[in-house]
Amino acid sequence: MAASCVWKSCDQDRKKAACESAVVVQFSNGNLKNTDHVDFSLYRNIDVNNPRKKSRRIVVAETERLSYVANNFGPESLKCNTLCKYYVGVLDRKTKRMEVHNAQLFNMHPIIPGEYIPEDKTSKSIATSYREKVDSLIEAFGTNKQKRALNSRRLNLVGSEALHNAVAKAADGIIEQRGVEALEQDVAQSQAQNDVMHHLPPCYADASRPEDVYPFDELLSPVEYAALEEAGCKLADLSTEELQKMEQEGSPKTVLLLLQTLPMNAEARECQARCAWYLGQLIKLSHQKRNINRKAFGEGCPRVVHNKIMRTFTIEVFNSGRLQSMVPTSMRVKLAAHCLALLLHVGQWTADLTLLQRDLGLTDTKMVEVAKSMGLRLSRRYPGVGDVLDIPGLEEEHRLATLELPLVKYDQSRRRHKRKKMS
Structure with a gap:
């Protein structure tokens, strides 16, 4: 007859300190086969008084070839953490008791050595660099449908740049005619009136x-x-x-x-x-x-x-x-x-x-x-x-x-x- 197990939440254990959420990671470029040669590190935000920052975590994985980074905030974080609640159970084979911990999912992205990102660049420039890499892969190995979509997007980008240049040229003409101070006064008065x-x-x-x-x-x-x-x-x-x-x-x-x-x-x-x-x-x-x-x-x-x-x-x-x-x-x-x-x-x-x-x-x-x-x-x-x-x-x-x-x-x-x- 199979032995019975007892389900136990870690929040109910008064002898332990406050439980840290368990970390469940997945790698964006493949599956991890051997965990013995990977060193994981977890970093938390030091601002514990701010309710928006105290729950921020960063997970770092170091291997012999590559380093991986993931976080639970920002545009690269997984949205499933806010939509669902995940748990991880740890079974003690001797006592037949299972401790259930809160869990968060992290998507690990590799950091390629040699790539340097200036500190003054924003996440938008990083996303643009990633997009350029994907576009180059589509040009080399993409299907005909992917290449047509890439050409269409680039044509739209050229059209938006032309529109932006035309608007900028028109704005420069208006500024030369009326002056910067007059335009600032009009904007300030309009904003005050709207307020x-x-x-x-x-x-x-x-x-x-x-x-x-x-x-x-x-x-x-x-x-x-x-x-x-x-x-x-x-x-x-x-x-x-x-x-x-x-x-x-x-x-x-x-x-x-x-x-x-x-x-x-x-x-x-x-x-x-x-x-x-x-x-x-x-x-x-x-x-x-x-x-x-x-x-x-x-x-x-x-x-x-x-x-x-x-x-x-x-x-x-x-x-x-x-x-x-x-x-x-x-x-x-x-x-x-x-x-x-x-x-x-x-x-x-x-x-x-x-x-x-x-x-x-x-x-x-x-x-x-x-x-x-x-x-x-x-x-x-x-x-x-x-x-x-x-x-x-x-x-x-x-x-x-x-x-x-x-x-x-x-x-x-x-x-x-x-x-x-x-x-």
Whole structure:
């Protein structure tokens, strides 16, 4: 009767150290018959804190005639390691126990002595050199079908090179006519405009009503709006002395203006108070830089609102062996656009750009660019016109943004031409 064997995973053995994955190699130019005259070496990446590099391995095989190298990263690595999971079993004939180890497959490529590859060459040049060798073999020993395919590929390569030369010649002509500085300014302005458009809130330019252009539910969902009930009630019940204390503590002037102009209608008053609290959190977030956590929003921030802000306005970066949340410069533009859209809803489709720009710490040019990208009509409020509240800074000349239908379409090319002419 055959003896029974026991299957055992190496991860379950507490007496051993952490198991290294077994290595299964195959040679690209043949099969290995005698392993006694081959020396294998395994190298690992020393950066164990980086999750992308700590699993990188290089296998080297030394023989009397050739050396072979393989790795599990880069374009030459086998894709099957990411698609499947491999195991290797080691049977102990005495104890009849089999240890099962994780395994990785490596494809060994020979390194021909005498070939020198400069250090400044990239993997693309290496691949090109290999392609040239294969092409020379096809020319000498290939079939007629392979030779026709080779000629066709070379003709296409000649055509692409001719096209590249024509494009390069045309680009040189444009550079001579306009100059490098003018082209760099056009590219920078186009990229800035695309970045701003990418971070705008959802816009429906064909809407028939102003409230449908930037829907309120896209800025604050019904669930998030309901979660702000307690925070909004506290702001709505603040006294004059408490508002003055907030002003002395450096609270955003945009939030103070909303709290000092709360409407008498109960529903509108509650809506404006909730928006003022949410707006204050967005302005506070714009001044945060790195390692943002829940404590940065205070104790009264609902979890659903906190998750929405972190998901929408922050990104995760890898730093010092852990993930951290931060607000990059591009997200500050997104914050400005969402704050402006929220102010339009509570301000009868008019918002004070100057106050918002100062609270967010943006430049006046960037704030105007955001407003124009949103299709808003710009105007100015001069001192002495309208009711002046007891907030420092409102007695100055301020820039206003108004949402009117149809949305204003600003001509970017005309603006660039005017700046170029003035310079």
